[in-house]
Amino acid sequence: MAISRFGYVTLVGEPNIGKSTLLNQLIGLPISIVNKKSHTTRRQILGVFNHNVSQVVMLDTPGYQELTRAYDYKLMRREINAALDGSDLILYLIDLRTDLDIVEKVYRRLNEFSSNIFIIINKIDRIRDKSKLLGYSEKLSSLVDFKKVFFISALKNDGLKDLKDTIADFLPEGKAQFNKDYQTNLSLSERAQEEIRNAILNCLHEEVPYGIEIQINNIKKDKDLVIHADLVTKKKSYKSMIIGKDARTIKAIGTQARNNIEKWCGTKCSLFLKVNQAK
C-alpha cells in the first residue's frame, strides 16, 4: 500500500511504565532495552514502522519525572523535550497507580508541545477487577481533555491492534520519509552499548549501574561481530564490584550482553570488556 500519511509519535511517561516495551511491540523488534529497574532508557530512541497507509516514526524517551533530584536528570529532560518538540502525536503512558494530580500536571506540560495527546493506561493485565478501569478513566476525563484513552497491556500485546490502527489514522497526510526497511536510528555500536547497559542493570544493583559509562572502542563486522568496550567508573569501590569475585560479575555481564547482541545481529559475537577507573 502506498504511504499517504506520515508523522512523529512520542512516548512519554514515568520511569518503568512500559514505554520501551510498547515501542518494541509496535515495531515488532527489540529495539529499545526493557528492564524491571527504573531509568533504563537514557536517550531518545527512534523506531519506524509502516501500518496501513501510514509511516509512523516513534520516539522512546527516558522516564519523565515531575520531581527529582537525580544529578543527570537535566540531560534526560533535554532528551524528552527534544523528542516532544515537533511531535504530531504524544502517547502519555500511565497505569492505575499513577497519581491523578501528577497526570494533570504532566498533561499540562505536554500540552505546551501538542494538544494531540492519547492517554495510554498500561499494565491492565495486572488488574483483576476490571471495573476499576472505568472508575479511573471517569476521574481522568473530569481532569484532562485528552483526544483518546486506551487500555492496554504492552507486555501481553493486548489492545495494541486498535492503538496501532488509531495512530495510523490520526497522522497527517504526508509522504514516507524513510525507506520501508528502515527500523531504527541506533547504529550497530549504539545498540551494542544498550545491550551492555541492560546486562549491567541486571547484574549490578542500586546506584552502581548508573555510575558506569560504556565506551565502545572498536566494533568490526566481517563474518562475525567483534566488539571491544570499556566500562568506566569514577569510583574505586565500583570497579571491584563490576569485576566481582573471581571475575564472575564481569563474565556474567559479558555473556548476557553477547547473547542478546547475537539475537538481533544474527551472527556470532565476540565481546571483550575491560573495566577502567576514570581519573
Ligand SMILES: Nc1nc2c(ncn2[C@@H]2O[C@H](COP(=O)(O)OP(=O)(O)OP(=O)(O)O)[C@@H](O)[C@H]2O)c(=O)[nH]1
Ligand atoms: N505486567 C506488565 N508489565 C509490563 C507491561 N509493560 C511493561 N512491563 C514491565 O515493566 C518494566 C519496565 O518496562 P520498560 O518498557 O523498560 O519501561 P520504560 O517506561 O521504558 O522504563 P524507563 O526506560 O526506565 O523509563 C519491565 O519489567 C516490563 O516487562 C505490561 O503491560 N504489564
Ligand SMILES: [Mg+2]
Ligand atoms: Mg525505557
